[in-house]
Amino acid sequence: MKAITESFVVPTRGKGTYEITDEVSALLKRSGITTGLATVFLQHTSASLVIYENADPTARADLHRFFEDLVTEDNPGLIHTAEGPDDSTSHLRMALTRTSESIPIAEGRLQLGTWQGIYLFEHRSAPHRRTVVVSLIGN
Amino acid sequence: MKAITESFVVPTRGKGTYEITDEVSALLKRSGITTGLATVFLQHTSASLVIYENADPTARADLHRFFEDLVTEDNPGLIHTAEGPDDSTSHLRMALTRTSESIPIAEGRLQLGTWQGIYLFEHRSAPHRRTVVVSLIGN
Amino acid sequence: MKAITESFVVPTRGKGTYEITDEVSALLKRSGITTGLATVFLQHTSASLVIYENADPTARADLHRFFEDLVTEDNPGLIHTAEGPDDSTSHLRMALTRTSESIPIAEGRLQLGTWQGIYLFEHRSAPHRRTVVVSLIGN
Numbered sequence: 001m002k003a004i005t006e007s008f009v010v011p012t013r014g015k016g017t018y019e020i021t022d023e024v025s026a027l028l029k030r031s032g033i034t035t036g037l038a039t040v041f042l043q044h045t046s047a048s049l050v051i052y053e054n055a056d057p058t059a060r061a062d063l064h065r066f067f068e069d070l071v072t073e074d075n076p077g078l079i080h081t082a083e084g085p086d087d088s089t090s091h092l093r094m095a096l097t098r099t100s101e102s103i104p105i106a107e108g109r110l111q112l113g114t115w116q117g118i119y120l121f122e123h124r125s126a127p128h129r130r131t132v133v134v135s136l137i138g139n
Numbered sequence: 140m141k142a143i144t145e146s147f148v149v150p151t152r153g154k155g156t157y158e159i160t161d162e163v164s165a166l167l168k169r170s171g172i173t174t175g176l177a178t179v180f181l182q183h184t185s186a187s188l189v190i191y192e193n194a195d196p197t198a199r200a201d202l203h204r205f206f207e208d209l210v211t212e213d214n215p216g217l218i219h220t221a222e223g224p225d226d227s228t229s230h231l232r233m234a235l236t237r238t239s240e241s242i243p244i245a246e247g248r249l250q251l252g253t254w255q256g257i258y259l260f261e262h263r264s265a266p267h268r269r270t271v272v273v274s275l276i277g278n
Numbered sequence: 279m280k281a282i283t284e285s286f287v288v289p290t291r292g293k294g295t296y297e298i299t300d301e302v303s304a305l306l307k308r309s310g311i312t313t314g315l316a317t318v319f320l321q322h323t324s325a326s327l328v329i330y331e332n333a334d335p336t337a338r339a340d341l342h343r344f345f346e347d348l349v350t351e352d353n354p355g356l357i358h359t360a361e362g363p364d365d366s367t368s369h370l371r372m373a374l375t376r377t378s379e380s381i382p383i384a385e386g387r388l389q390l391g392t393w394q395g396i397y398l399f400e401h402r403s404a405p406h407r408r409t410v411v412v413s414l415i416g417n
Contacts, residue, residue, distance in 0.1 A: 001140040001142065001279040003279065003313045003314040003315070003415070003416040003417050004313070005313050005314070005382045005383060005384040005389065007389075035142045035143065035144050036142040036144070036274065036276060037142070037176070037178055037274045037276055037315070039315055039380045039382060041380065041381055041382050041389065042391075043389065043390065043391030043392075043394065044391055044393075044394075045329065045330060045331045045337075045391070045393050045394055046331075050234050051184065051238045051239075052184060052230060052234065053184040053185075053219075053230050056219060056221070058218045058219040058227075059184075059219040059227060059230055061218060061219070062216075062217045062218060062219045062227040062230070062231065063230065063231065063234060065216055065217075066210070066217075066231050069216070070209075070348075071344070077340075077343055077347070078340050078343075078344075079336045079339060079340060080331075080334060080336040080337040080339070080340045082334070088336075088337060088340040091330060091331050091337055091340070091341065092340065092341065092344050095328050095330065095341060095374075095375055096234075096235055096374055096375075097234055097235075098237070098238075098376070099329045099376075099379060099394075100329075100379050100380045100381065101238060101239050102178045102180065102239045102241050102274070102380050103180055103239065104144045104178060104180050104272045104273065104274035105144060105274070106144040106272075111144065111146075111180065111182065111272045112182065113181075113182030113183055113184070113270070114182075115183075115184055116182065116183075116184055116238075131391070133382045133384075133389045134382065135314065135315045135380070135382035135383070137142070137276060137314060137315055137415060137416070138142040138276070139142050140279040140281065174281045174282065174283050175281040175283070175413065175415060176281070176315070176317055176413045176415055189373050190323065190377045190378075191323060191369060191373065192323045192324075192358075192369050195358060195360070197357045197358040197366075198323075198358040198366060198369055200357060200358070201355075201356045201357060201358045201366040201369070201370065202369065202370065202373060204355055204356075205349070205356075205370050208355070209348075235373075235374055236373055236374075237376070237377075240377060240378050241317045241319065241378045241380050241413070242319055242378065243283045243317060243319050243411045243412070243413035244283060244413070245283040245411075250283065250285075250319065250321065250411045251321065252320075252321030252322055252323070252409070253321075254322075254323050255321065255322075255323055255377075276281070276415060277281040277415070278281050
């Protein structure tokens with residue numbers, strides 16, 4: 001039984017989704033674990049994680065637009081806006097999606113479905129460097 | 140220490156919530172693990188997981204209705220609709236709920252609260268066969 | 279390799295967020311685990327978990343307000359209201375945030391980012407006693 005914790009950095013170019021499936025799979029492969037659990041954790045509160053449809057880019061375009069409409073930046077009720085109109089809204093969009101995601105491992109592979117990709121969901125307009133921590137536990 | 144990854148299929152009859160607590164508990168019992176972690180993972184992007192109130196069916200009726208209203212199928216802004224009006228909306232409803240859920244194990248049992256049931260939340264109108272993967276780690 | 283499952287109770291004083299980072303960190307320290315995974319699980323369906331900005335209280339004030347507006351208590355379409363106007367809405371707000379959250383462990387510490395705190399998000403107006411279960415797995 002092994003327990004490994006590693007991390008990598010994702011440079012973002014502003015709002016949108018950035019696929020990180022390959023980075024997580026590479027860490028799993030290097031670990032040599034064949035059965036167990038991979039947990040992906042994002043160390044930020046103005047970006048989040050989501051497992052989303054990975055085939056047709058229009059699916060993610062709708063995701064981006066939906067969150068712009070659901071958590072609007074022109075909401076006068078928001079007071080946590082010291083860092084700009086994408087300050088509080090970035091935290092709220094994070095709270096509505098995920099900070100951690102756990103994926104079972106079997107036969108040395110992440111047990112993702114055919115159309116599932118792991119994405120970092122950047123909620124800030126400016127580029128950022130985001131740290132993803134991955135825990136791998138298993139045999 | 141054991142690490143086991145197994146799966147089962149849930150046939151759905153269209154939109155709604157389908158309880159899978161018994162299926163997960165049965166896998167745990169068979170594993171012989173008494174202390175550790177059970178992770179439930181859904182291999183789809185147009186259905187999701189949610190742990191919800193398991194006593195009064197009106198609670199889940201409100202859940203279904205709320206998501207119909209929050210992520211409406213008649214949103215002209217959505218472009219990922221090749222598979223119908225429940226295409227993009229099913230992914231959005233999934234993103235707002237969960238793909239994985241982890242439940243601690245103690246004394247050989249899932250440590251769910253009294254009123255908690257694990258549900259598969261189907262967002263597609265047509266029947267589907269959904270694969271749930273379960274990771275069990277512990278002693 | 280160790281697998282430990284423990285719990286603690288959080289008394290709440292009505293709606294709002296209650297930080298539990300220190301309680302989880304204390305359990306980790308006592309476990310002696312240096313590398314692995316900590317999973318926090320809430321045994322309730324009318325309260326939830328969220329990892330949120332822990333520095334400026336206005337961030338959480340916006341979170342509270344946003345959920346009041348997104349899942350309104352004066353929605354005449356909700357039927358699961360036997361326990362009051364905060365009955366169904368508390369479950370819906372829970373479904374939109376999280377029931378479990380998994381945080382990698384390295385060097386004996388939770389790998390939270392600088393601005394991340396783990397919060398219990400109480401959705402009920404009346405005070406409650408909430409049970410948080412923590413699974414710790416690792417070396």
